[in-house]
Amino acid sequence: MREYDIVVIGAATAGSFFAKLMAERGFNVLVIDALPEREIGKRLTVFHLDTVYFEKTGIPRLADGDSEYITSFEYTMCESAYGHYPRKTLYPFTVFNLEKFNKHLHLWSRNFGVNYEFNTEFQEFIFDEEKKIVGVKIKNEEGIEEDISCRLVVDCSGIKGTVRCALPDDYGIENTPLSPRDMFYVILRYVKLANPIKDKPVTSTAYPYYKTWVAPSDDPEGAIFGIGANLSYEYAERVYKDFENTIHLPEIVGEPRIEKGTTPYRHAIYSLVSDGFLCIGDSAAITKPYSGEGVTASWNLCMIAADIVANAMKDGKYPTKNALWPINVKYSRTQGANFAEIMATLIGAVDATKEENEYEFKKSIVFDEAVMTQMNYAFANKMTIRQMLYLVNQIIDARANGSIRKSTISNIIKSLLKAQALKRHYKAFPKNSKKFAKWCNKADELWKDAGSMADLIEKSIQE
Helix, strand or coil, X not given: CEECCEEEECCCHHHHHHHHHHHHCCCCEEEECCCCHHHCCCCCCEEEEECCHHHHHCCCCCCCCCCCEEEEECCEEXXXXXXXXXXXXXXXXXEEEHHHHHHHHHHHHXXXXXXXXCCCEEEEEEECCCCCEEEEEEECCCCCEEEEECCEXXXXXXXXXXXXXXXXCCCCCCCCCCCHHHEEEEEEEEEEECCHHHHCCCCCEEECCCCEEEEECCXXXXXXXXXXXXXXXXXXXXXXXHHHHHCCCCCEEEEEEEEEEEEEXXXXXXXXXXXXXXXXXXXXXXXXXXXXXXXXXXXXXXXHHHHHHHHHCHHHCCCCHHHHHHHHHHHHHHHHHHHHHHXXXXXXXCCCCHHHHHHHHHCCCCCCHHHHHHHHHHCCCCCCHHHHHHHHHHHHHHHHCCCCCHHHHHHHHHHHHHHHHHHHHHHCCCCCHHHHHHHHHHHHHHHHHHCCHHHHHHHHHHC
């Protein structure tokens, strides 16, 4: 039986980065993926990456001339439901080809000693007599099964959570798959512009009312018209049609090339660890609530986990749930708390008519440039007292002049209060597992009270 310290299942951005961090710390790491290497990341051609994360992660920076690189921009834009009152977010992004970027990560991590095996499927866990994970059974492309011994299994298997969902019910990790209500259905239209000199986008422009955006493409004469929506691709298409009929989009020629995919859109699983197990990435529902993008959000978790895992496995030790528990604590009290606050806030902020959304942009109610900029840099909604008072005054004024319905104002205020309650609860994540069940029960109550984006969609469909 082959032996490794760590087996990572999933060779995309999260798995490759975490594998590098652990190999760099002296551990023998194997990464497996069911797909051929050429297929990793091929479901979407283009993705945007926070430029600041090259320095934060140490990943070699790519620029013009590299095959993976497409373009970069220093700011993004955000516009109202009718395409007015543009808001600028000063935060740099770099645009890459996803398949080529994954290969870049593979090459980089191999330099630190990471081992990769593609066309290799996870079959099941191997447990010892104490029912703790001590390895995995895998099957290669020739159908040959093999037992691999390891001290830690890391699930980076993607949104289906194949590995997490294979855990026993009593292992301390949520093992149910994400439902359609827990996802955003993303559709990208790669269009050819009729007048690229005039209409080629130089940055990404978002339309929060529709959850759509217009962004640069890999085609120098093209653009991407994208949408993300709850429940189904069919519903996403309905919203896109409304977007297309309302917003003046650049003229295109020919038929667009369509790509589809899903991204998690719900709170992260409450516990990321158990005996010999760690969950990272889409499988753990790690995504930015304001964009649905999970690459750098998952990298943050990887960096939180790396030193804790290294300490838990030092000198050949087995990484028990208790030894790995600080990952839960540190993540939940930082990024987890910030994301919970933002997600709950957005549920109330987007529940508005087009006219109300227009007024919210006009008066910078919720859609404030300074707040949106710091949200990108800190992954947090750190409104100052002055900004909060300004927002309250604007809401009061909006109600007084009849620009926003009483119910909409009530939803905004309630969502802000619920968001603060959730953030406080995550900040109080228990230091050990003894009080975890009680914490989960309270978290369930708070999330039920906060609702979800899916609730809003179902309500709108019924109306």
